[in-house]
Amino acid sequence: MKTLQKIMNFSSGMVNEKLLERQDSDILATGCSLLKNLMCSPFGSVYTRNGMKKLAEVTTEITGDAYRLVPFIFSNTQVYLFLFTNELLRIFFNDQLISSLNIDYTSSQIAVLKYAQEENMIVFTHPDVPPKMIVRKETSGQITFEYNDFVIKEIPRYSFDKVVIPNETVASFKFTLGDKAEGHISITVNEPAGFQFQETDIGGYIDSPVDQGAGRARITSITTGSNTASAETIITASAETIIPFYEASKQYSGTLERNYEPSWSAARGWPVSCAFFNQRLWFGGSKSRPASIWASRVGQYDNFENTANYENDAIDITIASNTVDSISDLFVNRGIQIFTDGGEWVIPEGAVSAQNIYIQKQTPNGIYKNIMPVNINGATIFIERNGVALMNFLYTNEQSAFSTESMSAVFGDFKNPVAMAADINPGADSGNIIYIVQAGGKMICADFLPTRNTSAFSIFETRGKYKDALSVASETYFIVEDSGRFFLEKETKGMRSDLTEAINLTTPDQTFTMSDHYDMDRLTLYTDQKELKRGTPEAPADYLVDGHTVTMTLPPDGFAPATLYYGYPFDFEMQSTKISIEQYSENVFKRIARAVITCNNTRRLYFCDLKRESAAPDDISSPPKNIYEYWGVTNPAKDLRYSFEGNSIYPVEILSAVMNITYGGA
Template sequence: MSAVTLIKTGFTAGELDPRLVGRSDLDALAKGAALLENVVVQVTGGVTRRPGMRRSTDVPGGMRLVPFDGADGGAVLAFGPFKVDVIIGDAVAATPNTPAAANWSSLQVPQLSFARLGESLLICHPDLEPRQLVRLASGGWQLRKWSFAIPQGAPAPFPYREPFARFAADEVALQPVKTGLAADQPIPRDSLVTLSASAPVFTALHAGTRLRIKGRQVTVQSVQSTTEAIGLVLEALNDGQTTRDWDEQAFSQAHGYPITVGFWQDRLVVGGSRDLPDAIWMSRTGRYFDFDEGTGLDDEAFRFRLGTERNHAIRALVSGRQLQVFTSVGEWALSGDPLTPATIRADQQTGIGSPVARSLPPVEVDGATLFVSRSGKELREFLFTDDQQAFQAADLAVLARHLLADPVDMAFDPIRRLVLLVRADGSMAAATIDRENGIVAWSRLTTNGLVRAVTHLDGRTWLLVSRNGTVSLEYLDDALGVDGALTFTATTPRTVWAGLERFNDRQVWLIGDGRPMGRTVVTDGSVVLPQPVGTFVVGLAFTHVIEPVRALPLPNRVQDARYRVVRLSFRLLTTLALRLDLGSGPVAQALPAVPGGFTGDHAVRVLGWRRGIETTPWRIAQDEPSPFTLLSVSHQLQVID
């Protein structure tokens, strides 16, 4: 029998995948844990009870969150079926919706993609005509269609400088026929013509679509058959002869709309559409809605496709040192300095792929782009490396693959150094990331309800949370230890507090003047406190749990050796409560009563022999809404050799 002292100096490996418990050779076992729930790992190594969630306002039907920053603090945009709510402060400031303007259903909201353009937000979906949400100078908000550039001096109806593309086979020819004119005669503007195709190309959805014949635009007024339509000439045609030099409006009901949108080198970039998923269109420099390709001058618009043997459906665009293009099967980098139609170059860097069932935008962290893999089980770091002179895509979740289960949203909290991934089951996976020190530490966050979306704006991390059928906007608050929290104040301290109807028939924690005052069940929207207070906080409890890896690194790496924990010492920082389970149930520990919380070592004696991974030597589980930070744990063991 030998005496052994093991010191867990921190938790910088985070919660570990249970499938790693057999890897006694991994250094991560000494720095990780079997379970880290409702705690966040500090970059210094300790774990802290996560912030509580303070309620801001109700957002009925909310499904997605988009930040809209500004000098005045900006706004949080909450998207739901056929609506968008603009939330400023703790109230819905505007809902600029009409059935025709907010044209997305509940099934389409997950596929919406967004890009900020000045005082507006561009909104795309492959099956919907794109929209632009504009913050007006008056302070109001307007939701409207995209408006492409119009040639100077052109009368209505206008020919728009929008993207065009060829969808029909190269051999298909088209002839515009104007009654009374010979085929070699010019056809003037505003003429009605019959458009005759040499093969079936028209569908009923082509009505209202613009075609371009030898560079001149014609609007389809009506469709007569699959090979014939009636068109209105918007720009005078040189003649009415049969030609294969024709194409169609790239974005329409007939062929779908943009998948995603972004900006690079002062150009608006449209990435993919329903029928051309691998195409990229770039606007003229400084003229974001002008896609006139002209004669190929340096500042003119251009288009190209990611031509490979695989079907690359574009999913996201990220502007960095190069334009990063994320597709369903790989990741690309576009270069060109300066960017012109002649200098643009597209190179595939990696072959991971991004999710296709929903829009899950990548996030930027310290110069790296983090994206969820197509499998939904990996968080990849897309990063240019000097030694390889190329982008790499390392998996940041390789030690915690079990936590990445069907992610639906993602955001980065730069203040807490947290990447938050919302899962389909309503919980979150959180990763503390410090790239400079090589730290990626995962934990899981749960709440009494379902988290639907997350975003970060103006120093706050905002969450859409569904509780008891009500969807609310909440934000993380380090001063709270409860969720869905409401705060009340009174000039004269009192014991009876009303206005709690949202908590009816639910158990809540009561906090008066900063002190926990116990739990109770709310009835008739009010509670009675044991003593009068001037500041009252009420909210739902959440339990933080810390459980170490059961496979302790025993001497000689003997997996099934019998051992006895003689003494445990927990190093705490500003902690007010500690509840330990040493094998016979949780027991509250008596910590010194120090204002602001106890900092120091708390030691306990332990009884009983253990073997291998049968049981855990200790477990912390508590819902007290008070500060808690565990820095390290020292184990004094006796081991049978």
């Protein structure tokens, strides 16, 4: 028999099953075939995820399960959480419900909402609904929120069915100007006889030919008057010149573009996405103009009027592309990033105006609709259009352009995403965490370090199903469904169960009442110092909830008042990839003869179903052992793997595994 020593860490996280036979790849030495309810650290260790504290039950009586979390950050000390449900908005502050507002978004519309915040106002867009806003107000120290329509003073106009005269029915078009040929001018039509301007001419253009000066003006309004000599009604137009006309006193033969209407309406649809940038409010895409982008006048977020392409005028521009580029998201990062279903575009940072704007295509991936991108340390993270890859959109100096790279190429379980959140951790002891909720109720967790361009994935499961996730101001919140009821939960460091509540434990003999959703469940009870066990040390550490109550009987010796936590513990598990010998995974029989597992703050560890624990695993005031040694771990096998498993009541952090592998035979 021969012996080979293997030193393993877990920095690559959970890897695709298709890689398990790629024994020539270094990723197998640092990857796992399964990583459940464990997280990867930047240093190659894995550790038990945090538990979750129950903040509120948010079940509604409306059929359907649409729940949406949205952040509102007014300052570092005033961070609010908006929870949208069917026609109801609940507002949380410091993890407490402070207000509720009636809204007109339905369950089917909530998932499609896009939003952008500027100081005390957040604007929402939906392709079927006029933009809305929520405004924070403070009067005499009293803070309130108001939900209203976002009223736009001047909606940009567009001709969806343009008509140009003269044409086959109108032989000629002649007009005269008022007392000036440049700036704000008036226009009267002389031919055809009896011609009248119409409402649909507003936004249209009047042009004179090159041989008459090539003037151009945009109609801004129409005015009704009368000719006192003939008693005829005359409708004149006011316009702003884009190119000055030759002179005011001249009669021009020219053209009129007409059939203009508001770009957004109930018939044409409303903006899909929004963003604030360079003192403008930007809208992206609509049902009738899916590849168009609009920006308000500078400093006037509710005004989209363009008088004559002045520096502060509103902007109306359309992506010119030979592919399908319906806009899904606008994202501010080194300019405006435009995410469409056909690719990623950029309006570069710098001065932008109606006369100075251009859109550059960067990459051709396309975005997965209804999941907004997130920013991690300058990198924009988004999900590609098929929902099967997590992408990193990042500016590179080498190319002087943006490029994309799949962050999930080695991860095999990326599918059916419904929500995404990013928890940015600037500290050296943890990476940036990306949460992706899946349609089936599980959640993908990715530890991402942009500076090293590495990411490590794992799978989270909880009692019930994850429905939504949001990270705001270094706190992460989840909506979880459990047996048809919905709960708002918060990830909490050191918490060892999910849907966790707390009471004050004052006596060793105590009966207390729990929320009704715990009835007839077995719960784990613990304090900051120890788990409250019943029976023998090997017995399950749970209490039966009967009639919403629990009766505790604890030994009076050594009892001290404490905060008592109760909730649902969760299992964690890690399964390794195949252990190879000379880059072959199943060529010979092999076994783990000895293993030394180095840990941190780990009081109980199951390695390949073999248990090791500290002298007092239930008392966290006693020092943990942290180095666990195992002998004769496995039987000989060609497909040899190892595993760690356990329960969240005994969290682990596994730093490394050193194993002696004996092998031989055919």
